[in-house]
Amino acid sequence: MEPGSGPEPATPAVPASGGRWTRPPRVREPFWSARRLRVLRLGLWTAAAALLLLVLTVAWVAADALRARAALSDAAESITTLQGEALAGRSDGLAGQLARLQDEASRANEATSGPHWSVARELPGVGPTAEAIATMTEVVDELARSALPDLARSAELMDPQVLAPDGGRIDLERLRRVAPEVVRADRSVELAADRVGMLDGAMLPPVGDAVERLRAQLDGLRTTTATAARAVDVLPPLLGADGPRNYLVLVQNPAEPRALGGIAGTVLVLRAAGGEVTLVDQLPGGRLGPYDEPVLPLTQDERSVLGTRGEVGRWMQNVTMTPDFPRAAELARQMWLRETGDQVDGVLTADPVALAALLHGGGAVDVAENVRIDPDELAGYLLHDVYFEYPDPRVQDEIFARIATQAFTRIAALDSGDGGDMVSALAEAARQGRILVWSSDDAVNRRLAGTVLDGSLTGVRDDSPVVGVFVQGIDMSKVAYYLDTKVAASVVAERRDGSRKLEVTVTYTSTVPRDRVETMPDYFAGSDAERHGEIRLRSLVYAPAGGRISGAYSNGREVGLTPKKQGEFSVASRNIDLSPGETVSVTYAMITGKRQSGDIILRVTPGPRPADITISDDLAGAAE
Structure with a gap:
């Protein structure tokens, strides 16, 4: 072998003196040898190539993200428009709007697809942002191709004209x-809402903001679709699709307040069969009771909070004393059975505001001989004027019966296209708590749970604390027609155990005109000469489930409360007397149950006029 043509031959071991063998000295390779330089250069080139690939990938993702952002922005506007059109029942323009949305969503999804996005989703720091963008585009694209076409095709359901009777x-x-x-x-x-709700991690601020906006949009859209899904499930059986159904309707009078609204002044019986609703019977609420004993056993808590003599279970007019509508419905159903021997399949509530909604758009109403009232003025007439014009309670009952008959007669006479305004007005009355529904069919009640028609006494809904602010009239006058209610609730601190501290300020104002008090009839303003024109009421404030009321204050001073319990709920009871023109305001400090981090929900007794409600969840960093 020629010198330099191959590796050096191994040097044999040489015995040292004394016969011992030793290994020859090892020749060390120079640190910057050719072999090591080759490996280093290869590593540097690999790292440079990887870095370049990473830079190109991030740049590519960034460019695509900008395109996706523009397309998503257009798609978001289209979703809002599409939802609005569907809610309004305007189906004519839905096809074109849906086609535009599908194009925008498809462009956004294409811009966030490909292997570079798969890489970007795994990169430290970049991953959460890339994941959020890609997920949002996928979600919007899937909605545009599946859910929203279904929504558009079924938009006719949202049209109030469809839910209004025809003939x-x-x-x-x-x-x-x-x-x-x-x-x-x-x-x-x-x-889709669940997928977007699971997005987390440190995102770039614009992307985080976009995620929150999409969450809000999906929540709003879910409200629409969930309501529609309940409607198609619940309405047919309620309206007698599977056989006739009879319903008791408690027409409340909020001028004489009770927790659910007012005394059950008039009781109607409606029959629903095959989608047709007819009025078959009616009685003044005062004719049902009082009974010697409650028609159903009452708990000790119910007697403590609602009246020790069991008034809520002894008189039809008082079943609405409980803020738990299913309980009121059971009591009313049992009273009707005892009085007439007839069983009913459900119970509903309404009041003069809801009756006016039924008559909306139909012209003047005959309230008495040669007396006609416009529907917009009907609630005020029934809650106030009738007591001045007709002091005899029997005549008042006849007028209420006449108006109820006309309301349901007009429903039967409606033609297609005439009922949109009526349904819209009824929907607003339901949002104010004036229309509640309970069925003897538990499956129907489960579908109604959590809706504005439910009326169950609940202190939490999902993760939102529910605060109840209810009022009971103490005397039998109707002067509470002049009662105005204002409720303001706010979160003031987050607590270490996961609960929150709330402040709920309840303000009652008497708008009784001082110059008219002396001319008001006793039946309206009270028979006690010393209290004539005074609004006397009991305020009941319910803390959220698992929570408690820790104190109350008025004008900077602590006020005494009568603490009570109703089942799992902590209740503050306080009697309030309002002279004409007087205002009383009380702030309640309360603690929620644990893990109730959602928005505050206020449930307030519906009065002659809507309550003024404000809610603030802005803690501004407060904690304790």
Whole structure:
């Protein structure tokens, strides 16, 4: 072998003196040898290539993200418009709007697809932002291709004209036809909201803001689809699709307040069969009771909070003393059975504001011989004027009966296209708590749970604390027609155990005109000469589930309360007397249950006029 043509031959071991063998000295390779330089250069080139690839990937993702952002922005506007059109029942322009949304969503999804996005999702620091952008585009694209077309095709359900009777009958078959698409759309929106809700991590601020906006949009859209899904499920059986159903309707009078609104002044019986609703019977509420004993056993808590003599279970006019509508419905149903021997399939509430909604758009109402009232003035007439014009309670009952008959007669006479305003007005009355529904069918009640029609006494809904602010009239006058209510609730601190500290300020104002008090009839303003024109009431404030009321203050001073319990709820009871023109304001300090981090929900007794409600969840960093 030629010198230099190959590796050096191994040097044999040489015995040292004394016969011992030793290994020859090792020749060390120079640190910057050619071999090591080659490895280093290869590593540097690899790192440079990887870094370049990373830079190109991030740049590519960033460029795509900008395109996706523009497309998502357009798609977001389209979703809002599409939802508004569907809610309004304007189906003519939905096809074009949906096509634009699908194009925008598709462009956004294409811009966030490909292997570079898969890489970006795994990169430290960049991953959460890339994941959020890609997920948002996927969600919007899936909605545009599935849920929203279903929503658009079933938009006719949202049209108030569809829910209004035609010739006295609601088209239940039409509801059944759109039911599968409505339910499918609701499920798709629910899944989309869950996916976006799971996005977390440190995102770039603009992307984090976009995630929050999309969450809010999906929550709003879910409200629409969930309501529609409940409607197609609940309305047919309620309206007698599977056989006739009889319902007791408690027409409340909020001028004589009770927790749910007012005394049950008039009781109606409605029959629903095949989508047609007819009025079959009615009685003044005062004719049902009082009974010697409650028609159903009352708990000790119910007697303590609502009246030790069991008034809530002894007189139809008083079943609305309990703020738990299913309990009121059971008591009313039992009273009707005892009085007439007839069983009913459910119980509803209404009041003069709701009756006026039924008569909305139909012209003047005959309230007495040669007396006609416009529907917009009807609530004021029934809650105030009638007591001045007709002091005899029997005549008052006849007028209430006449108006109820006209309301349901007009429903039967409606033609297609005439009922949109009526349904919209009824929806607003329901949002104010003036219309509640309970069924003897537990499956129907489960579908109604959590809606404005439910009326159950609940101190938490999902993760939102529910505060109840209710009022009971102490005497039998109607002067509470002049009662105005204002409620302001705010979160003032987060507590270490996961609960929150709230402040709820309840303000009652008497607007009784001082110059008219002496001319008011006793039946309206009270028979006690010393208290004539004074509004006397009992305020009941319920803390959220698992919480408590820790104190109350008025004008900077601590005020005494009568602490009570009703089942799991902590209740503050306080009697309040209001002279004409007087205002009383009390602030309640309360603690929520644990893990109730959602927005505060206020439930307030509906009065002659809507309560003034304000809610603030802005802690501004407060904690304790």
